[in-house]
Amino acid sequence: MSEKIKVTFLGTSDAVPSIKRNHTSILLTYSEENILVDCGEGTQRQFKKAHLNIGKITRILITHWHGDHVLGLPGILQSLALNDYSKTLKIYGPKGTKKAVSEMLRVFPFKRNYKIEVREVEGKFFETKDFVLEAEKMTHGAPCNAYSFQIKDKIRIDKGKLKKAKIKPGPILQKLKEGKSISINGKKYSAASLTYKQEGKKISFIFDTSMNAKITPFVRDSDLLICESSFSSELEDKANEKMHLTSEKAAEIAKKSKSEHLILTHISQRYENDSEKILKEAKKIFKNSTLAEDLMSLEVQ
Numbered sequence: 001m002s003e004k005i006k007v008t009f010l011g012t013s014d015a016v017p018s019i020k021r022n023h024t025s026i027l028l029t030y031s032e033e034n035i036l037v038d039c040g041e042g043t044q045r046q047f048k049k050a051h052l053n054i055g056k057i058t059r060i061l062i063t064h065w066h067g068d069h070v071l072g073l074p075g076i077l078q079s080l081a082l083n084d085y086s087k088t089l090k091i092y093g094p095k096g097t098k099k100a101v102s103e104m105l106r107v108f109p110f111k112r113n114y115k116i117e118v119r120e121v122e123g124k125f126f127e128t129k130d131f132v133l134e135a136e137k138m139t140h141g142a143p144c145n146a147y148s149f150q151i152k153d154k155i156r157i158d159k160g161k162l163k164k165a166k167i168k169p170g171p172i173l174q175k176l177k178e179g180k181s182i183s184i185n186g187k188k189y190s191a192a193s194l195t196y197k198q199e200g201k202k203i204s205f206i207f208d209t210s211m212n213a214k215i216t217p218f219v220r221d222s223d224l225l226i227c228e229s230s231f232s233s234e235l236e237d238k239a240n241e242k243m244h245l246t247s248e249k250a251a252e253i254a255k256k257s258k259s260e261h262l263i264l265t266h267i268s269q270r271y272e273n274d275s276e277k278i279l280k281e282a283k284k285i286f287k288n289s290t291l292a293e294d295l296m297s298l299e300v301q
Helices: 041-051 072-083 099-107 160-164 172-177 215-217 232-243 247-256 275-287
Strands: 005-011 025-030 034-039 059-061 088-093 116-121 123-127 131-137 145-151 156-158 183-186 187-189 195-198 203-205 224-228 264-265 289-291 297-300
Touching: 005 041, 025 041, 025 145, 041 072, 059 131, 072 099, 088 123, 099 116, 123 264, 131 215, 145 187, 145 215, 156 160, 156 172, 172 183, 203 215, 203 247, 224 247, 247 264, 247 275, 275 289
Parallel strands: 034 059, 059 088, 088 116, 203 224, 224 264, 264 289
Antiparallel strands: 005 025, 005 297, 025 034, 123 131, 131 145, 145 203, 156 195, 183 187
């Protein structure tokens, strides 16, 4: 049984929040990791509404430094200090992130006993034996990144086949996971005969950007594609002018990239009472589309 990935939408609005939608922020939880993607104004209050503990945050991924994606960051950092946060907080972002964090800490001084590490990233920037984080440059005027979180494929031992072969669990079975053959009671068993491959999972985040050639290959085969959808198709010219995507463009990306599930987010206040319009447009192109709502959560397994 694979470990679950949980995604919680803390904020789903665009540049201006609405009564129903807070500024952009998403929390991805996997094993001991709690990765915050962007940190719009009011994010720490959204944590409380969602009954989540900000003290468990391990990493923060900043897509770009427009206010609606980062104005909650000073409050989060100060609250971590007030709650005796003891980890080293890792902050990742596009070019200019180091300077921006430095200036923010200068403008909002507070006493803290934890360390902050800041990295400006592109390509594969963090990897463990279980998962990989990657970044890709987007086009939005200001330096901007898209991100993906990908769990690696795993070799699993088939317990049914073990039982059939009357092989008892033990340390020697680790060799099977390494692709090596084992010998038990004089009989040789290949790794292929007793194991199977568990496919990894991929979550992709595409926030503020205009349509560009890098998006589709970057998000290809995503199990969950979380994509901005600031405008409906009738405002495509305005979307292009503001360097944003329409719901139709988001759906086209999902279809061309062979993604499994599309979540539309970064919804403009102009659709406060007609958000289904955004969803209907996307579903015409990519049926498995969902409209994000604040505090909505889902699991990928």
